[in-house]
Amino acid sequence: MRHCDLCIIGSGPGGQKAAIQAAKLGKDVVVIERMEVVGGVAINTGTIPSKALREAVLAVTGAQNIVAMAGDALLPEHNRLARLTEACNRVIRGEVELVRHQLVSNGVEILHGHGSFINPTTVVCDGPRGTEQISAERVLIATGTTPARPREFVFDEKTILTSDEILRLRRLPRTMIVVGGGVIGTEYASMMAALGVRVTIVEGRPRLLDFIDAEIGEALQYHLRQAGCTLRLSEKVVSIRAVEPPPGARSVEGMLAEATLESGKTLVADALLYCIGRTGATSALNLAAAGLSVDGRGRVAVNEHFQTSQPHIYAVGDVIGFPALASTSMEQGRLAALHMFDKPGSNIPDLIPYGIYSIPEISMVGWTEERLTKEGVPYESGIAQYKEIARGQLLNDEVGMLKLLIHQETRALLGVHAIGTGATELIHIGQAVMAFGGTVDYLVNTVFNYPTLAECYKVAAYNGLNKLRHT
Amino acid sequence: MRHCDLCIIGSGPGGQKAAIQAAKLGKDVVVIERMEVVGGVAINTGTIPSKALREAVLAVTGAQNIVAMAGDALLPEHNRLARLTEACNRVIRGEVELVRHQLVSNGVEILHGHGSFINPTTVVCDGPRGTEQISAERVLIATGTTPARPREFVFDEKTILTSDEILRLRRLPRTMIVVGGGVIGTEYASMMAALGVRVTIVEGRPRLLDFIDAEIGEALQYHLRQAGCTLRLSEKVVSIRAVEPPPGARSVEGMLAEATLESGKTLVADALLYCIGRTGATSALNLAAAGLSVDGRGRVAVNEHFQTSQPHIYAVGDVIGFPALASTSMEQGRLAALHMFDKPGSNIPDLIPYGIYSIPEISMVGWTEERLTKEGVPYESGIAQYKEIARGQLLNDEVGMLKLLIHQETRALLGVHAIGTGATELIHIGQAVMAFGGTVDYLVNTVFNYPTLAECYKVAAYNGLNKLRHT
Numbered sequence: 001m002r003h004c005d006l007c008i009i010g011s012g013p014g015g016q017k018a019a020i021q022a023a024k025l026g027k028d029v030v031v032i033e034r035m036e037v038v039g040g041v042a043i044n045t046g047t048i049p050s051k052a053l054r055e056a057v058l059a060v061t062g063a064q065n066i067v068a069m070a071g072d073a074l075l076p077e078h079n080r081l082a083r084l085t086e087a088c089n090r091v092i093r094g095e096v097e098l099v100r101h102q103l104v105s106n107g108v109e110i111l112h113g114h115g116s117f118i119n120p121t122t123v124v125c126d127g128p129r130g131t132e133q134i135s136a137e138r139v140l141i142a143t144g145t146t147p148a149r150p151r152e153f154v155f156d157e158k159t160i161l162t163s164d165e166i167l168r169l170r171r172l173p174r175t176m177i178v179v180g181g182g183v184i185g186t187e188y189a190s191m192m193a194a195l196g197v198r199v200t201i202v203e204g205r206p207r208l209l210d211f212i213d214a215e216i217g218e219a220l221q222y223h224l225r226q227a228g229c230t231l232r233l234s235e236k237v238v239s240i241r242a243v244e245p246p247p248g249a250r251s252v253e254g255m256l257a258e259a260t261l262e263s264g265k266t267l268v269a270d271a272l273l274y275c276i277g278r279t280g281a282t283s284a285l286n287l288a289a290a291g292l293s294v295d296g297r298g299r300v301a302v303n304e305h306f307q308t309s310q311p312h313i314y315a316v317g318d319v320i321g322f323p324a325l326a327s328t329s330m331e332q333g334r335l336a337a338l339h340m341f342d343k344p345g346s347n348i349p350d351l352i353p354y355g356i357y358s359i360p361e362i363s364m365v366g367w368t369e370e371r372l373t374k375e376g377v378p379y380e381s382g383i384a385q386y387k388e389i390a391r392g393q394l395l396n397d398e399v400g401m402l403k404l405l406i407h408q409e410t411r412a413l414l415g416v417h418a419i420g421t422g423a424t425e426l427i428h429i430g431q432a433v434m435a436f437g438g439t440v441d442y443l444v445n446t447v448f449n450y451p452t453l454a455e456c457y458k459v460a461a462y463n464g465l466n467k468l469r470h471t
Numbered sequence: 472m473r474h475c476d477l478c479i480i481g482s483g484p485g486g487q488k489a490a491i492q493a494a495k496l497g498k499d500v501v502v503i504e505r506m507e508v509v510g511g512v513a514i515n516t517g518t519i520p521s522k523a524l525r526e527a528v529l530a531v532t533g534a535q536n537i538v539a540m541a542g543d544a545l546l547p548e549h550n551r552l553a554r555l556t557e558a559c560n561r562v563i564r565g566e567v568e569l570v571r572h573q574l575v576s577n578g579v580e581i582l583h584g585h586g587s588f589i590n591p592t593t594v595v596c597d598g599p600r601g602t603e604q605i606s607a608e609r610v611l612i613a614t615g616t617t618p619a620r621p622r623e624f625v626f627d628e629k630t631i632l633t634s635d636e637i638l639r640l641r642r643l644p645r646t647m648i649v650v651g652g653g654v655i656g657t658e659y660a661s662m663m664a665a666l667g668v669r670v671t672i673v674e675g676r677p678r679l680l681d682f683i684d685a686e687i688g689e690a691l692q693y694h695l696r697q698a699g700c701t702l703r704l705s706e707k708v709v710s711i712r713a714v715e716p717p718p719g720a721r722s723v724e725g726m727l728a729e730a731t732l733e734s735g736k737t738l739v740a741d742a743l744l745y746c747i748g749r750t751g752a753t754s755a756l757n758l759a760a761a762g763l764s765v766d767g768r769g770r771v772a773v774n775e776h777f778q779t780s781q782p783h784i785y786a787v788g789d790v791i792g793f794p795a796l797a798s799t800s801m802e803q804g805r806l807a808a809l810h811m812f813d814k815p816g817s818n819i820p821d822l823i824p825y826g827i828y829s830i831p832e833i834s835m836v837g838w839t840e841e842r843l844t845k846e847g848v849p850y851e852s853g854i855a856q857y858k859e860i861a862r863g864q865l866l867n868d869e870v871g872m873l874k875l876l877i878h879q880e881t882r883a884l885l886g887v888h889a890i891g892t893g894a895t896e897l898i899h900i901g902q903a904v905m906a907f908g909g910t911v912d913y914l915v916n917t918v919f920n921y922p923t924l925a926e927c928y929k930v931a932a933y934n935g936l937n938k939l940r941h942t
Contacts, residue, residue: 013921042921047921047922048861048865048922051861051865051922052865055865055866091864091865091867094864095861095864098859098864325921326921326922327918327919327920327921328918330918330921331918346916348918349916349917349918351917351918352918353918353919353920354920355920355921355923363920388569390519390522390566393562393565393566393569394519394522394523394526394562395526396562422893422896424920424923425893425896425897425920425923425924425925426896427920428900428917428919428920428923428925428928429899429900429903431917432900432903432904432907432909432913432917433903433907435913435917436903436904436907436909436913438903438907442903442906442907445817445820446820446822446899446902446903446906447798447799447801447802447819447820447822447823447824448798448824448899449798449824449825449826449834449895449896449898449899450484450513450518450796450797450798450801450826451518451519451522451797452826452895452896452899453896454896454899457899
């Protein structure tokens with residue numbers, strides 16, 4: 001039996017950062033990874049591959065602007081998708097190597113195999129080279145999630161698929177139904193639309209990405225529609241199946257996907273991407289042996305220090321639920337490692353940015369207008385369109401905008417919302433101002449490099465102050 | 472005779488922002504612009520056109536990385552340059568229209584013609600529709616600069632040229648000598664190298680861009696050399712002339728450029744770009760009539776409020792000298808307008824960022840290592856390479872790095888230096904942290920969107936803190 005200070009199950013962003021933090025504290029750390037490569041969903045099937053595909057899409061279409069791209073019919077060359085996804089593999093290999101190097105150079109041991117509990121302090125790793133038992137003072141569950149595949153639907157992984165399979169498609173479908181307008185559904189829908197695929201998105205709520213600012217969400221929906229997407233909002237899918245194409249009709253993969261909506265409509269397309277819900281990857285962990293249980297979606301409950309009901313067993317990342325972002329999972333991993341070895345760590349900061357890598361890109365930090373209104377905080381908004389500034393003209397970004405939410409009395413910056421090129425980078429300037437309790441006056445009095453998108457902050461600040469003067 | 476509150480000579484960034492600020496204060500503003508279009512050098516021949524060319528170069532070469540590009544021989548197609556510069560014209564027209572719209576919609580009157588003083592309070596505009604005298608309570612000189620063309624050299628604008636003519640070249644030279652390794656020389660040299668032109672840069676100082684951080688400067692020089700540039704540092708040009716090509720040799724423009732160095736070397740190329748010095752565009756202003764004089768380089772002296780020796784006459788922008796950046800000129804214009812009409816305005820903030828749009832891009836804010844060492848401030852540096860983070864891998868940016876300078880005792884952030892994709896945008900995060908007196912702990916404890924270049928701040932912060940622990 002091997003002994004260690006910390007046994008981590010899963011080498012995704014949360015597991016990695018916890019391992020490195022614990023190793024830096026001089027602890028003996030073992031990471032169990034069920035796949036042959038480290039990195040988890042973030043690197044291998046989720047975040048990074050989809051962002052790599054997005055870069056490749058932007059590169060081949062030569063535009064950051066979904067509307068500009070939609071005119072270019074890229075469809076005739078159906079095998080373009082295979083070439084694009086191949087381009088992603090270089091990035092994936094690079095990231096896997098980077099993470100492995102970081103773990104190994106910090107002295108973290110990586111065991112490949114399925115990890116599961118034998119009892120609360122013993123984990124077994126069942127791998128290609130046999131099984132090994134590990135006795136650990138602390139255990140971290142960082143196994144992430146897998147796409148939900150409701151049992152009533154048959155996922156053939158070619159016509160009816162989830163995000164795990166989409167990057168394995170060899171040919172670009174001509175038409176696609178995307179079920180679920182959350183982050184994953186919206187990102188893939190916008191990429192496919194940029195490639196010229198006719199996309200229909202079905203979302204049960206009245207709008208896509210309902211946690212983002214309504215004005216930004218409206219802009220996204222407008223641009224998706226301009227790019228040829230059909231949005232079926234407040235609609236529910238009741239049946240999904242693969243059907244034979246009618247006589248004489250061609251289909252890309254042999255079969256067609258058919259979705260029936262509760263409202264009675266029937267949608268048919270070359271492929272259907274199912275993006276509703278992800279389930280905690282906990283079923284194989286034998287959590288009962290550790291005295292732990294999960295909720296209906298396979299998720300593990302933790303306290304503010306990421307401790308489960310067994311204080312020596314921690315859990316971080318997607319497996320504990322919201323917000324399920326690689327960025328926050330990393331921070332959770334680091335903080336959990338500090339807490340379990342009695343080192344001081346701050347809490348997760350309140351100002352977590354959200355980045356959505358749709359085309360166009362979206363990001364936000366702080367409060368939304370909806371929330372400020374609900375809480376009775378008097379605010380004014382200041383807006384800059386990218387096309388108003390030189391850098392926006394250089395990028396030919398007709399879509400981009402930055403919105404600041406400003407307290408009417410204190411002029412404090414309360415929220416930043418952006419859509420357009422580089423939105424996920426740009427948001428961090430406002431995040432810093434907010435973190436230090438800054439007001440919009442900082443943005444007015446600051447010199448920004450010219451020409452940059454950062455100038456939007458100044459233009460938006462003036463716009464907001466002008467409105468404040470008239471109230 | 473027309474009367475106004477403020478007469479501005481020049482519609483570049485400084486003039487524009489002064490005009491808009493004064494108009495917002497309810498003042499009657501006239502702008503005199505000698506060109507047919509507004510915007511000054513920044514929009515028409517300088518900043519924006521060179522940045523538009525840079526975007527076009529990056530787009531056709533398909534890489535952000537000068538080393539990756541250098542392998543692609545783009546040279547066979549010599550008329551590519553004309554197509555590239557044509558692509559810039561759309562951006563220039565857009566910017567001109569934007570500036571005109573902003574001025575006109577704020578009620579600013581634009582007169583086209585040469586402005587000059589008749590007496591300290593009267594300016595005459597000599598334009599295509601005749602002359603008009605304007606009596607003004609306040610006058611702002613915002614005429615900018617023009618490239619210096621030393622009399623001993625003959626500028627034929629085809630073989631021997633300045634930055635004013637380079638964008639009018641119809642064919643790409645095969646070889647180019649760039650005299651002067653300042654901002655303009657370095658930007659154009661790197662763009663030409665990216666297009667496959669064999670470039671030789673001659674600079675009198677021991678390194679290019681000697682005001683930037685030495686490590687960043689070294690990285691820039693390394694990458695320029697990797698891209699095939701020859702650097703002749705600590706060398707002085709003593710003679711420049713256009714010569715007939717030797718019998719049998721071809722040249723792109725009929726003649727060849729020949730430069731002789733003080734060290735005795737002779738350099739020959741298809742074209743020579745002269746980028747040493749710019750002269751205040753003041754010779755036609757009849758400043759003597761206003762009781763003003765200029766220095767040996769045509770520049771006007773001002774106090775901290777941008778007042779000349781005549782307190783009602785102000786000057787802003789490149790015509791007053793350092794730093795001669797569009798970004799600072801705008802802020803100077805705004806502050807001058809506030810001061811002349813007795814409105815409170817802050818001073819130009821200490822934390823002015825510098826952006827250099829070479830390939831790769833460079834930016835900095837705050838102190839350099841050299842300056843901190845000289846002043847005896849104990850510091851440590853923290854470095855992140857773009858290739859260490861996911862976004863850098865996605866961009867395939869092998870060049871990029873971000874360096875933080877951290878006070879050894881207080882952990883305050885003292886300076887940020889960056890080279891690589893998006894450096895000019897990225898710098899503003901550090902600028903905000905520094906403006907609020909933040910420490911490196913902010914960067915450690917912040918969640919950044921994943922994958923973004925902003926994550927470099929966190930990686931660099933850890934790198935710096937690790938070093939601090941070992942001191």
